[in-house]
Amino acid sequence: MGRHLPCSIGRGGIRADKREGDGATPVGEHRITGMLYRPDRLPAPQPWAEPIRPGDLWSDASGDPAYNSHVRAPYPASFETLRRADPLYDIVLVTDWNEGGRPNEGSAIFLHQRRRPGYPTEGCVAFARADLIWLAQRVTPGARLIVRR
Numbered sequence: 039m040g041r042h043l044p045c046s047i048g049r050g051g052i053r054a055d056k057r058e059g060d061g062a063t064p065v066g067e068h069r070i071t072g073m074l075y076r077p078d079r080l081p082a083p084q085p086w087a088e089p090i091r092p093g094d095l096w097s098d099a100s101g102d103p104a105y106n107s108h109v110r111a112p113y114p115a116s117f118e119t120l121r122r123a124d125p126l127y128d129i130v131l132v133t134d135w136n137e138g139g140r141p142n143e144g145s146a147i148f149l150h151q152r153r154r155p156g157y158p159t160e161g162c163v164a165f166a167r168a169d170l171i172w173l174a175q176r177v178t179p180g181a182r183l184i185v186r187r
Contacts, residue, residue, distance in 0.1 A: 049158035083174035105139035
């Protein structure tokens with residue numbers, strides 16, 4: 039759309055051999071498969087965006103049947119909380135990285151808000167809030183995220 043949006047990537051750099059917990063952003067062409075947002079903090083960026091409710095989690099338990107998918111509390115295995123106290127997950131664009139949950143190949147690779155310029159993520163791609171909102175208001179399911187070294 040003619041704009042360049044500065045972003046932060048994983049503390050582990052960009053890797054073709056992404057593994058759970060390595061902090062790397064996976065190289066490749068990924069698709070946007072969903073959007074989550076905090077309805078108590080901002081309006082839905084798109085009609086297809088789904089609200090993040092209390093108890094919404096993302097499984098990061100490699101080997102668990104629900105690995106790398108949206109789950110609800112209480113959840114017995116390892117997870118990441120989607121409804122955070124900070125604003126990083128006020129908008130989350132979900133990617134198709136490791137759809138199907140192949141064990142130990144990485145989970146929760148999202149596009150979300152960054153902490154501050156230059157601060158790395160745990161493997162996600164993060165943007166300034168204004169840029170993320172701009173992107174979320176325009177992106178469609180299936181849009182490509184291209185990560186290159």
